Amino acid sequence: MSEILMEDIRLIPHLFRHESGRIISALTNYWGIQYLEDAEDITSDTFLKAMEHWPYHGIPENPAGWLHRVARNLAHTYYRRNRLFQDKIVRDLGMGSTQEVPEIVFDPQKIVDGQLQMLFRICSTDLTPAHQIALSLRILCGFGIEEIATALLASRDTINKRLYRAKEKLRRSADFAMTISMDKGKSIDSVLRTLYLLYNEGYYSESNDQILRKDLCREALYLTHLLLEDPSTCRPDVYALLALMSFHASRFNTRINQMGEMVLYEKQDPQQWEEKLIDQGVYFLHQSAQGDHLTSYHLEANIAYHYTRKEEHVDKWKSILELYDLLLKINNSPVIALNRIFAFSKVFGDLRAIEELGKIDVxxxxxxxxxxxxxxxxxxxxxxxxxxxxxxxxxxxxxxxxxxxxxxxxxxxxxxxxxx
Amino acid sequence: MDEFILLMRHEDGGKIASPEQMQIWMQQTRDWINSIIAEGKFVGGTGLPFDGACVVDSAGIVTNGPFGDIKETIGGFIHVKANSVEEAVAFAKGCPVLQGEGNTVEVRRIAKNHV
Structure with missing residues (x-):
């Protein structure tokens, strides 16, 4: 009997969450953003079907393929039956023709296209970053209201309102004919900014839910990584952001102790830093060193790299200080200015750093x-x-x-x- | 050996649950059933969709679910073999549905088809 158990397929963690983003994006890509809610309903019905079948009859060999097949069937049934179809008929009658129901295909390319399309739509719609983050978590990352509320330390009510308003705006953006031909090069800056903020939300969040905070970082990394899949968005600044996220992620577990308290950098145990993520960061950092456009992500990634160097060395702090000098020129923010002074103190000593601190206007x-x-x-x-x-x-x-x-x-x- | 039906009563969680939560529930239910399979006591079972469920009463009136004042209704059942009602109850106690407050698992012996 134990053979049955041995052979039983275990789902990869977060499969439903990830498939949620894939299926919703793919369906909306076929039907248009106006049908976002219908796509969400079909997606959750798909998981319900899995819940009704898998526990009793076993988990299928290809769980994602099973979900896609069910989603496609539900979508076709829905499409034939519902208002959507009637809308189309009315429109098509006006044009004097009737169209066949479009065949929905979930192939890897279509899935990635759908996700990128949704990512760009969310990030280039006129929304505040808070709205973009909530919407990305909900639609692209498959988070529930409760999970978003916990991760962002907000009430369910706040998140519900935020999502409602954001979806309204998103639907209206359809009028502006944002189609597949959207200029990805132009709007990528806002995409990267949202992903950067999403990552920071997880990394610096005060939420006590360590797992959820980590999930947020993982999702941000995953979405950023998607950008490499499309030649028009596979750019040096994307690599730089990926490097930054990887370096930070390598120290994630040591930043907070078991009591949920923050741990100072100098008291973190370098043995606990994740070597694999550091190596990944180094790889991305090398890839980012192309072209002549130096972004704040490049500089921040380089700073983060030096923080993963275990040995305390004056050259380490000299390099960090130089990077902060450059970063300040691009982004003159108080946080960066204060961080720069800390690096300054490591190079020139506390007395001179106090003088330096007196000079800045914060x-x-x-x-x-x-x-x-x-x-x-x-x-x-x-x-x-x-x-x-x-x-x-x-x-x-x-x-x-x-x-x-x-x-x-x-x-x-x-x-x-x-x-x- | 007797056979029993374990009826799981709970709310329609699908409307509020996140994909992550649904995956967790699904996996827990699978693990529970697997433990019964491992003992060679699992006969069968299935989930019962809430969608489209309805009730016909003695006057022939058909109402859509949920059923009456209680929100919990049968979301699935499994058919098991057990030496005693106590053993069947022990299986029922492992059911992940019971993590939800107010949810129940009803244990019913199947009438034997012989005298």
Whole structure:
């Protein structure tokens, strides 16, 4: 009897989630974005059918193929029966002809085309990044409302509203005849930006659901990787973003400890960094070094690369500082400016870094005070503590507050205990 | 040896579940049935789609599901062999449907076709 168990096929993780994105995109690609909701219904009916059959009769040898076949059959039945068909007849009658029901085919090329089409549509529709991220997770990545809400630390209600509005806009975008011939080269910047933000949502999210945060990063990597499948979007900046994501991902497990607390870079265990992802990042980084367009993804990927180098070395920090100098020219943001000062301190020392910090024009937030505290730690301990306390006072995040307390104020508490 | 039907009663989860959740439920149900197959006690079974389900009453009136005031209805059943009702109940206790609050598995002995 055990043979039956041995031979039983186990599904690859997240198969339904991924197939959801594939099937919805493929169907909408055939029918037009107006039928997004119908495509979503057919997709969830497809999984229902699997739930009704597979547990009792065994998991088919080719689960994805089974799902595609069922989705195609459901879609054909739907197409014949529903309003969609009538709409077409009315239109076709006006044109004096009746058309055959289009045959839906799920071949690998069609699936990738459909996903890319959907990705570009979502990212080039006039939506806020928050809407684009929620919509990508829902449609392309097959996330449920609950999962999106948990991952983005928002209420179900907020996510529902966000999705409703985003879908409305998406449907209206159909009027502008965004068809397959869409200029991918032009809108790829916004696609990369959305994917970058989607990744960061997972990487920096304060959600306690570690698995879901990781899933978000994995999905962003997966969608970015899809861009390599099409010659018009297989570009150096795509490789650079993939390199950046891979390097960050390699340190994912060490950034948060088992208690769910953030771990400082200098306290992370390099033995736990994932070598395979670092190698993957290096490969993508090499691929990105083509052409003459240096993007912020290139620079960030290079910085992330240096962070995966285990040995502390002044050259490492010199390289990072140079990269931050270049990055600031492209993107003059306070976060980058503060990160640059940290690298600066590693090269030129804390005193000069404090001077440098005085020169930049940023609204003091928790990161500003935290950095100032770190720079003063060796120079004036009491002053450093004041800055750490200020950082605690201005942050709105409980996790950050906890982090600053445990990482920077603990030493102080211990010495206090020893004195008394 | 007796034979039993295990009737799974639950809500129509398909309308609210995410693909990930459905994959998990599917796999759990498969694993549960596999454990019964491994003992050589599984006879058969199937899922029952909620879609298009209806009820005919004594007046001949047909109503669409869900059925009455309860939201939970039969979403599937399995047919097993067991030495006793206790053994059949033990199978039922492993059913993943029971993870959902309010869901039930009803255990019914099949009448033997001999005297």
């Amino acid at each position: 609204i003091p937030n928790q990161y500003f005070f935290l950095l100032k505290g770190v720079l003063y730690r060796e120079i004036d301990h009491d002053k450093a503590m004041v800055f750490f306390l200020k950082a605690i006072a201005v942050t709105h995040s409980e996790r950050e507050r906890q982090f600053i307390r445990s990482q920077y104020l603990v030493d102080e508490a211990i010495s206090f205990l020893y004195w008394h």
